[in-house]
Amino acid sequence: MVKIATWNVNSIKARIEAVVAWLKSASPDIVLLQELKCLEADFPRLELEALGYQSAAVGQKSYNGVAVLSKRPIEVTLSRLPGDESDEQARYLEAVTAGLRVASIYLPNGNPPDGEKYAYKLAWMERLQRHARDLLATETAVVLGGDYNAIPAALDCYDPAAWAGDALYKIETRQRFRGLVNQGWTEAFRALHPHVRSYSFWDYQGGAWQNDLGIRIDHLLLSPQAADRLEDCRIDREPRGRKKASDHTPVICELAA
DNA sequence: ATGGTTGCCTCGCAA
Numbered sequence: 001m002v003k004i005a006t007w008n009v010n011s012i013k014a015r016i017e018a019v020v021a022w023l024k025s026a027s028p029d030i031v032l033l034q035e036l037k038c039l040e041a042d043f044p045r046l047e048l049e050a051l052g053y054q055s056a057a058v059g060q061k062s063y064n065g066v067a068v069l070s071k072r073p074i075e076v077t078l079s080r081l082p083g084d085e086s087d088e089q090a091r092y093l094e095a096v097t098a099g100l101r102v103a104s105i106y107l108p109n110g111n112p113p114d115g116e117k118y119a120y121k122l123a124w125m126e127r128l129q130r131h132a133r134d135l136l137a138t139e140t141a142v143v144l145g146g147d148y149n150a151i152p153a154a155l156d157c158y159d160p161a162a163w164a165g166d167a168l169y170k171i172e173t174r175q176r177f178r179g180l181v182n183q184g185w186t187e188a189f190r191a192l193h194p195h196v197r198s199y200s201f202w203d204y205q206g207g208a209w210q211n212d213l214g215i216r217i218d219h220l221l222l223s224p225q226a227a228d229r230l231e232d233c234r235i236d237r238e239p240r241g242r243k244k245a246s247d248h249t250p251v252i253c254e255l256a257a
Numbered sequence: 258a259t260g261g262t263t264g265c266c267t268c269g270c271a272a
Contacts, residue, residue, distance in 0.1 A: 003268040010263075010264070010272085011265075013264090013265095014263085014264065014265090035272090037264070037265065048272055062264085062265050062271090063265080063268080063270095063271075065272090109271075109272060111271090111272080133264095149272095163259090203261090203272090204261085204262035204263050204272090205260090205262045205264075206260090206261055206262085207261095207262090208262095244263095246263095247262090247263075247272080
């Protein structure tokens with residue numbers, strides 16, 4: 001069994017104690033982290049190594065940043081999303097580890113939804129679609145995990161009307177997310193729990209967590225060869241309820257060996 | 258209610 005998690009930690013420096021505590025209790029084999037908010041040189045590699053995790057990261061000062069942790073050796077295959085050489089943002093890291101190809105994805109937020117940030121988001125989603133097709137063509141087990149900043153459907157949002165015009169829920173965003181999944185990917189949580197309302201993000205503001213006013217935007221997409229092995233997928237709400245929590249909580253899947 | 262919270266490391270921006 002291989003246990004794979006994705007977690008937007010909203011600053012690895014602010015969250016290292018929470019991450020260490022969660023790794024000790026959940027003991028995932030592979031972890032995909034987003035929003036490191038630090039340079040690669042400042043990534044707390046040694047603290048994670050002390051827990052038995054190797055790591056690879058791409059960083060950026062103050063913003064973005066993604067990492068892959070694994071109990072097994074990691075071979076980095078890509079440290080940026082193909083398709084735009086001018087894109088400097090640290091949002092994509094792909095690696096082979098434990099016999100799987102995995103990617104840690106931090107898809108652009110895209111707000112406000114009427115300007116260049118939204119155009120960048122849609123272009124990024126189209127680049128991801130093109131690259132994802134190439135990954136499917138390998139006919140191997142691939143897991144694309146991360147913060148997609150995309151609410152797939154009304155069930156994934158506490159109040160769809162309130163989010164109607166938001167970059168995370170606009171129809172153009174949902175169309176591109178669906179287009180990606182419909183290439184042949186299995187969105188692990190929804191595939192196993194077709195009718196369950198469960199969120200992965202709650203805003204810090206307005207008592208969103210206390211009132212369970214969340215959205216589901218952190219996803220694990222599995223190639224057919226990975227989906228054939230899918231045994232479980234769940235959202236671990238426990239870290240979100242702790243003090244000094246990230247606004248996201250981990251999503252975990254288990255694949256048969 | 259043009260509000261509210263967190264993290265960056267500055268006095269504003271991104272989420």
